[in-house]
Amino acid sequence: MQEAQRRAILVGADMDMAEVRRHYQDHSWLAHIAEPSLADGFVLDHKPDVVVVSPRAADRAAMLAKRHPNVSVIAHTPNARSEESLEGHDSDHGSSVQEHRYVDSAPSDQTLVxxxxxxxxxxxxxxxxxxxxxxxLSTQAPVAxxxxxxxxxxxxxxxDLLDGPTIVEVLPHLSSMRSHDLEQYMSLHAGTGIRVLLGPRRPELADFVRAEQVTTIVELARRRFNHxxxxxxxxxGEDMVYECLEQATSIVLVTTQDAATLRQTRLTLETLSSLCIDVSGRVRVVLNxxxxQDNVSVVHVEDFVGQPVVATIREDRVSTEKALFQGTPLIMTNRSPALCNSLQELAHQLCLGNTPSPKRTEGLWATLRRRVLDGITRAS
Ligand SMILES: Nc1ncnc2c1ncn2[C@@H]1O[C@H](COP(=O)(O)OP(=O)(O)OP(=O)(O)O)[C@@H](O)[C@H]1O
Ligand SMILES: [Mg+2]
Structure with a gap:
């Protein structure tokens, strides 16, 4: 009796199907997924028996094996048919990670910045x-x-978190996802315990992400993380940006002393105000x-934008560049204490002090925005 063929997919753009068919003749091939970040969703939907991962997409293999324990994941090496057992592989996120207490429902003191x-x-x-x-670093509460x-x-x-899953991998699972599931797709930053949802690996993948999906992700994250x-x-002008601003407890509006940036900041504040966003309650202008010695002083900035500057963060190119090069947040280095103090104080103000609770404006934002845009269209 003929043995049933194993249903397989190939992941990665650096191998062609003809070569793979020659290597794995007893397999039936469902698809060749050139973009590795789309493999997760495909495996979930089509449940193949085997996933062959090309050498350049090899960093995906362990993650796929972990997420899909019933699938045999093969990290293909050229000129050999090596079938590494990757099932049960656990990625090492470092042992210096702080223990955090996770919450099951939306935390009452939740902040979204x-x-x-x-x-x-x-x-x-x-x-x-x-x-x-x-x-x-100053609270035991979960931060994302x-x-x-x-x-x-x-x-x-x-x-320095470049290999983890991204928001693109979350999308296929979103409809059935619960708040704690989201965490599987977030990279863990060793040393702080922060969970990070990384952006798409390539710019064109951003087009897969819809505003309503972002809203769902933010809502799920809000149930899981205090900050x-x-x-x-x-x-x-993007729905996704408006949705996030609508949900935020604080909007940190970053500006500089540069004239063009100041002008845009002022225009933005006027637009927010015309859309009835509670500017005074939630927008915090930060001068980075x-x-x-600049001719434009803090008072000039405040006069021009019509809002108080809640923090000034001085420029220190050498320290920030060194920290960025190392992939270590500046605040975790011993460099630039004055700059780091400003950031600490701002963090305290936003999350650990008395932050005003957000005004719930669901529905209102979209309606007002449409009205303003309609008005502009009619006027022009
Ligand atoms: N206070 C500062 N002093 C010196 N350099 C800084 C300071 N703040 C930011 N930088 C540097 O400026 C550059 C741009 O910063 P950043 O990437 O945070 O900007 P951004 O607003 O997120 O940019 P983009 O819109 O492209 O995403 C980075 O190299 C960063 O290290
Ligand atoms: Mg940026």
């Missing part, structure tokens, strides 16, 4: 990372970072890359 600016390169990722670290700058995610670089930090993309 959205770090945002309408301008790129002003320090959003730097500030989001260091604030999360500052909070994680979401990298929602989907086309240009940088948190992995700031935290959630979101790194947002440097532009407005601050130079005391």
């Amino acid at each position: 959205a770090v945002w600016s309408p301008k790129g390169g002003v320090g959003k990722s730097f500030i989001a990372t260091n604030l999360a670290v500052a909070v994680a 970072l979401l990298d929602l700058d989907l086309h240009s995610p940088d948190l992995g670089v700031y935290l 959630l930090f979101i790194d947002l993309p440097p532009h407005a 890359r601050y130079h005391e």
Whole structure:
């Protein structure tokens, strides 16, 4: 009697199907998935018996084996048919990780800090990372970072977490996901215990992520973590950005003393205000890359943007670049104490002090935005 063929898929773009068929003749091939981050969802949906992972996608093999224990995962090596048993492989996240207590329902003292600016390169990722670290190091409560700058995610670089799963892998499971499941897709930062949801590995993958999926992810994360930090993309006008701003307990609006950035910051505040977002209650203007000698003083900035500056973070290129190069958040190094103090104080203000609770504006935001956009369209 003929033995049933094993249903298999190939993962990775650096091998062609003809070669693989020659190696594995007793298999029937369901698909060739060139983009490794899409393999997880495919395996879940089609339940193959075997997943053959190409050499360049080899870092996926252990993760796939762990997530799909009934599937035989083969890390293919050229000129050999080596079938490594990867089942039960447990990735080592380091032993110096702090123990954290995890919560099952939305914590009552939950904070969600959205770090945002309408301008790129002003320090959003730097500030989001260091604030999360500052909070994680001064509390036993669970802390998470979401990298929602989907086309240009940088948190992995700031935290030296480049190989973990990304938001793209979460998507196929989202409809049935519970809050603790999300954690499987978040990388653990050793030493602080922060969970990080990394952004897509390549910019074009960002197009797979829809605003409503981001909303679900944020809601799941809110149930799991007491302090959630979101790194947002440097532009407005995206549903996803609005959804996050709507949910945030604090919106850290990062600006600099640069005239173009200040102008954009002011315009953004006017837009937020015209959309009835409670600007005074939730927006915190942070002046980054601050130079005391600059012609534009803090008072000038406050006058121009019409909001108090809640923190000034001075510029220190040498220290920040060294920290970034090492993949260690600045606040965990001994460098630049004045800059680090400003970040610590801001973190305390946002998460550990008396942060005003958010105004619930569900539904209102989208309605108002539509009205304003309709008004603009009619007027033009
Ligand atoms: N206070 C500071 N002093 C010196 N360098 C800084 C400071 N803040 C941020 N930087 C540096 O500026 C660069 C841009 O910072 P960052 O990546 O955080 O900006 P961003 O707003 O997230 O940019 P993007 O919009 O491209 O995502 C980085 O090299 C970072 O290390
Ligand atoms: Mg960034």
